[in-house]
Amino acid sequence: MIELLNVTKIYNRGRHNEFSAVRGITLELIAGECVIIKGPSGSGKSSLLSLIGCMHRPTSGRIRLHGAEAARVVGSANPAEPVEVTSLPERYLTEIRRQLFGFIFQQFNLVRGITALENVMLPAYPLGVPRSVIRKNALELFDSLGIAHRATARIEHLSGGEQQRVAIARALITRPTALIADEPTAHLDSNLSREFLAIVEKLKLAGTTLIIASHDPLVYDSPLADKVVEVRDGLLLSPGSSR
Amino acid sequence: MRTVIESQRNILDYALSGLMRRRGKTFSLILLYALVVFVLASIMFFTHAMRRESELLLSGAPELVVQRMIAGRHDPIPLEYGRGIATIRGVSRVQPRLWGYYYDSDIRANYTVQTTTDDSITRGTLAIGAGLARMRSLKKGDELSIWGYDGQPRTFQVATIFTVESDLLTTDLVLTHEADFRELFHFPMERATDLSVTVRNPREIPTVAARIAELYPDTRPITRQDILRTYAAVFDWRGGILIVMVSMALLAFVIFAWDRASGLSANEQREIGILKSIGWKTEEVLILKLWEGAIISLTAFLLGLIGGYIHVFLLSAPLFARVIKGWATLYPSFRLTPFIDYYQVAVLFVLSVFPYLLATVVPSWQAAIVDPDNAMRGSE
Amino acid sequence: MARPSTLYLSLLLLLGLLLLTLHAHSRCNLANDTRRLAQVARLATRFSLTDLALCTEARYSRHLSQADRHAAFQDHPGALEHFPSGSLLPPPDR
Secondary structure: OEEEEEEEEEEOOOOOOOEEEEEEEEEEEOOOOEEEEEOOOOOOHHHHHHHHOOOOOOOEEEEEEOOHHHHHHHOOOOOOOOEEHHHOOHHHHHHHHHHHEEEEOOOOOOOOOOEHHHHHHHHHHHHOOOHHHHHHHHHHHHHHOOOHHHOOOEHHHOOHHHHHHHHHHHHHOOOOOEEEEEOOOOOOOHHHHHHHHHHHHHHHHOOOEEEEEEOOHHHHOOOOOOEEEEEEOOEEEEEEEEO | OHHHHHHHHHHHHHHHHHHHHOHHHHHHHHHHHHHHHHHHHHHHHHHHHHHHHHHHHHHHOOOEEEEEEEOOEEEOEEHHHHHHHHOOOOEEEEEEEOEEEEEEOOOOEEEEEEEOOOOOOOOOEEEEOHHHHHHOOOOOOOEEEEEOOOOOEEEEEEEEEOOHHHHHHHOOEEEEOHHHHHHHHOOOOOEEOEEEEEEOOHHHHHHHHHHHHHHOOOEEEEEHHHHHHHHHHHOOOOOOHHHHHHHHHHHHHHHHHHHHHHOOOHHHHHHHHHHHHOOOOHHHHHHHHHHHHHHHHHHHHHHHHHHHHHHHHHOOOHHHHHHHHOOOOOOOOOOOOOOOOHHHHHHHHHHHHHHHHHHHHHHHHHHHOOOOOHHHHOOO | OOOHHHHHHHHHHHHHHHHHHHHHHHHHHHHHHHHHHHHHHHHHHHOOOOOOOOOOOOHHHHOHHHOOOOHHHOOOOOOOOOOOHHHHOOOOOO
């Protein structure tokens, strides 16, 4: 589904604080798989995730998206031909990002002061879907994640586990083909982490592609992972040891 | 098209729920904002309507009034001046005006006492303004005593009371017969307060005025144009310290609003970062902020404008009456004619809505162009 | 519950309609009032009236157009002018 060919990412290029976050990574992610990116903090995991999630274009190298979905978003005539992210105009990049990917952040990044429901609906607002439809989908997600009774509660009144589920629901509201999670269990105790993995398992069964960066053994040693890749100093250590 | 409308409405929904989240702040801001617009709109409506009203009312004023000045002070003018002025070419009539003031210590009010040659006022009778009649509870046929120069009261019968419609011109007026006036105030015979000159051709008024000033250098001709110009200047939108006083309040508000709108709180900044990270485009974030600004400023503008109109034209500007009234006890009761200057309304709109929009959107720009992966990088 | 945007847009519509009503009010009254004012203006001609009876407390503010350039401080060079009319209505600028 996503193909990275010798991708590098250099921040602050040409300035004194120049910094190479990703240094020549080649990686293939297959639709429906659960891939765990493992590595210590500062290893370049997050940068790799933002490249995969089309938040950025790489400094060099190529990123290609396969599949009819990506072709539809950029209006490509030939769905069989992969979409070259590297040469894509900025506006398509955002479109791809918000129609193909759902993101779960380490800090959850939920908006305080509004309800859990509104938080979940947020990513779908600019897409032009009628509010009633978004609301219905959101409530279904709350149901399936077992937090339906918390839908109208404000974010700050939710427990950590509930917030995590709200963040997952928000990532799923646009019905993405892939879910990208950055250290999803960093702020959870082991019970909640296991609950998270149970949700991941359900999603995987439903056919969602999962890309998870984590240095939590509970996650990368989990039997759910189809592939674990290890990143250190921006380089790939174990090139996609598939199980 | 449908998607565009739907997404705009979704964003508007979210902007509203964001404002409701800060309910107290939002409502107090709208209220304060509306109050400023209300005061400005009231001043605008009031001064413009007063200006047009005085223009129409005083279009009936004498074409030319000739005063005599002695040592820079207004002094009774000899009637022979009038006879001289009558010979100037173009002058059709010269009419001596006798007028002055009378202080009524009972109700602590100043009257304007003036004579008329009108048949309706005979010796011993008066025509009085509606305000005066109201203050002294006088009806037609009642008697009114006026103290003369010698400390003795004279009693007059009220023959006419002016209608309330004419209050703006006549509220404090006491019209008397000329003989009564002279007797009451011991006004010298062969003198008048000033002369009212009628000119056959209005275009000749400046020429006649110049001729009068030439013939009688100690006089000061005041044309109707001068009168109109004086009132235009008085009610000029820019004229009047009121605007200056209000601009202080306005300035304070602008600073407050600027601070409110432009200083993005850490929370707002965080919110924008989250929106970007979950796939909102920069322009969508700006549209959100634009809506937020528009909701506040547009609502406040409409409320203020409507309030101003009601205050000035339906309630006769009670807040200004207190100010303009000052120490005067006699104040005309008048309902202003709703003359509206649409240009001024447009200026008010632009001045009150646009700066606020700008102050909300521009600082958000800074926050909205952050990279969408900021949220992710912050976590590493 | 109705959408917040529906509620807000209806509020805007309501205010807009109110504004239109007031505009209609202004239009309706204008013709009538102008006629009334013309009638009152005839009084000014009939009795040679030169000023508005708006600020009756001082002679220069009562007869603004008849006051001369010394009028604002006429009683004494150091005398304070009348407040507040004096600060709202400037003396004639000639």
